Amino acid sequence: MSDKQRTILNKATLKGTGLHTGKEVVITFKPAKENTGYIFRRVDLENKPEIEALAENVVETSRSTVLFRNNATVATVEHVMSAIYGMGIDNIIIEIDGPETPILDGSSKLYVQSLAKAGIKEQNEKRRYFEIDDNIIFENNGTVIKAESFDELSLEVLIDYHSTVLGKQKAVLNSSVDYISEIAPCKTFVFLKELEILLKNNQIKGGDLSNALVIVEKEFTQKEFDRIADLFNKKHQKYNGRGVLNEEYMTFENEPARHKLLDLLGDLALTGMRIKGKITAEKPGHYANTEFVKIIRKKIKEQKTNY
Numbered sequence: 001m002s003d004k005q006r007t008i009l010n011k012a013t014l015k016g017t018g019l020h021t022g023k024e025v026v027i028t029f030k031p032a033k034e035n036t037g038y039i040f041r042r043v044d045l046e047n048k049p050e051i052e053a054l055a056e057n058v059v060e061t062s063r064s065t066v067l068f069r070n071n072a073t074v075a076t077v078e079h080v081m082s083a084i085y086g087m088g089i090d091n092i093i094i095e096i097d098g099p100e101t102p103i104l105d106g107s108s109k110l111y112v113q114s115l116a117k118a119g120i121k122e123q124n125e126k127r128r129y130f131e132i133d134d135n136i137i138f139e140n141n142g143t144v145i146k147a148e149s150f151d152e153l154s155l156e157v158l159i160d161y162h163s164t165v166l167g168k169q170k171a172v173l174n175s176s177v178d179y180i181s182e183i184a185p186c187k188t189f190v191f192l193k194e195l196e197i198l199l200k201n202n203q204i205k206g207g208d209l210s211n212a213l214v215i216v217e218k219e220f221t222q223k224e225f226d227r228i229a230d231l232f233n234k235k236h237q238k239y240n241g242r243g244v245l246n247e248e249y250m251t252f253e254n255e256p257a258r259h260k261l262l263d264l265l266g267d268l269a270l271t272g273m274r275i276k277g278k279i280t281a282e283k284p285g286h287y288a289n290t291e292f293v294k295i296i297r298k299k300i301k302e303q304k305t306n307y
Ligand SMILES: [Zn+2]
Pocket: 078, 079, 188, 259, 263
């Protein structure tokens, strides 16, 4: 495969609602010159401030990855960044007319479709890689992210929520796994017990039961269950015990682990470069992912000053 940089051929647009803000937004992908990297542009604000999608611009990671630069915010960047990185795009402008990317179906699938429709264009300059030489390890609160030398990007994610429904799960991405069909369609997930807390704290406005797999772990009475359906303006349905509430939206048995890998890839995109290395992440999350990427960013800057 060619090792030239890539952008998109034409522009492409998609519309949707932000999960946490509940705001309708329009995203327009535009081609970008070589060595541009990934840039968000807030077209709804005066002077259209730009926010480079780099780890040093991460300001918040509690529910999603949030970037801030030039007095402008863009929240929940991980799914769109995962699609861009997963499709091997090196340079792109992401115009957005609001503070948060749309949640769409809770995966990267629609972003991938939109970018595929725009077409991929090979550019003249060679790709830049960050190659992992010395092992890197980041540990925090039961999360461990390790990176070691390898001749391509290889990711492995392990999750364990001590959940009787999910159990322990593993997901893998390397050159023999197709990101577009195996990872991009994997939806985010939420534990039913968290939903009520999120609603109460106004943290989940654009979410309904079709853009997240809902994991039911504890026993509910039918009455409690109906009350939850009311909160989401959904029809009452029969409570079937523990499991995945909306199983009809699930594509893979280990979909939660695959989604965590999708998120990790989106956060790794914030290195601004392709990576060569084997990365293993136990219980990854946006805080650990982006702290890990900050370590890589520091190394990239050190390398630059050494030349
Ligand atoms: Zn996610």
